[in-house]
Amino acid sequence: RKEVEQDPGPFNVPEGATVAFNCTYSNSASQSFFWYRQDCRKEPKLLMSVYSSGNEDGRFTAQLNRASQYISLLIRDSKLSDSATYLCVVNIRGGTGANNLFFGTGTRLTVIP
Amino acid sequence: DTAVSQTPKYLVTQMGNDKSIKCEQNLGHDTMYWYKQDSKKFLKIMFSYNNKELIINETVPNRFSPKSPDKAHLNLHINSLELGDSAVYFCASSLQKALASEAFFGQGTRLTVV
Numbered sequence: 001r002k003e004v005e006q007d008p009g010p011f012n013v014p015e016g017a018t019v020a021f022n023c024t025y026s027n028s029a030s031q032s033f034f035w036y037r038q039d040c041r042k043e044p045k046l047l048m049s050v051y052s053s054g055n056e057d058g059r060f061t062a063q064l065n066r067a068s069q070y071i072s073l074l075i076r077d078s079k080l081s082d083s084a085t086y087l088c089v090v091n092i093r094g095g096t097g098a099n100n101l102f103f104g105t106g107t108r109l110t111v112i113p
Numbered sequence: 114d115t116a117v118s119q120t121p122k123y124l125v126t127q128m129g130n131d132k133s134i135k136c137e138q139n140l141g142h143d144t145m146y147w148y149k150q151d152s153k154k155f156l157k158i159m160f161s162y163n164n165k166e167l168i169i170n171e172t173v174p175n176r177f178s179p180k181s182p183d184k185a186h187l188n189l190h191i192n193s194l195e196l197g198d199s200a201v202y203f204c205a206s207s208l209q210k211a212l213a214s215e216a217f218f219g220q221g222t223r224l225t226v227v
């Protein structure tokens with residue numbers, strides 16, 4: 001079973017739309033959570049961390065439900081530049097405290113003019 | 114200045130060869146990683162390494178071996194390359210102590226085995 005499961009999409013939405021991505025994680029010992037963004041043929045980059053109380057960064061809102069082991073990302077007022085693959089990431093610490101990041105398969109978003 | 118740099122960016126080689134990919138980070142991070150991204154774009158952890166612990170993903174063949182000459186470098190050596198090894202390999206680094214530490218990735222090495 002994969003550590004992180006995501007709907008791969010693709011999601012094709014018009015400019016200005018609101019779109020939501022969800023992911024679930026299997027390991028209840030997961031300790032921190034993130035959304036990364038990966039553009040075509042580029043490396044992944046951190047979009048935002050996900051906090052237990054939920055957090056917002058401009059048009060982006062992330063939420064975490066530990067009981068259901070569920071993470072979400074909401075993008076409001078989509079822009080063409082939001083077109084990318086969004087990766088759900090969980091951190092499971094190793095025995096000596098080393099961080100181990102596990103990535104979902106990513107959800108591909110295309111924003112259409 | 115590039116935070117995480119890996120070389121080469123592209124690598125085309127024949128089956129059976131041995132090759133290495135180099136990675137260096139100048140962020141002062143203490144943990145480095147290697148990830149493999151296959152044709153389906155799934156990013157899978159291969160190794161994580163700091164000065165205390167090497168964690169190997171058990172699904173990684175032992176033809177793959179990480180080598181760390183110092184904290185700023187984690188190279189990936191691959192023996193007896195196979196067609197299925199073709200993928201993009203990403204190096205990354207982060208801080209062990211910071212639970213919410215951002216991982217910074219290199220630009221990737223696109224390996225093609227022919």
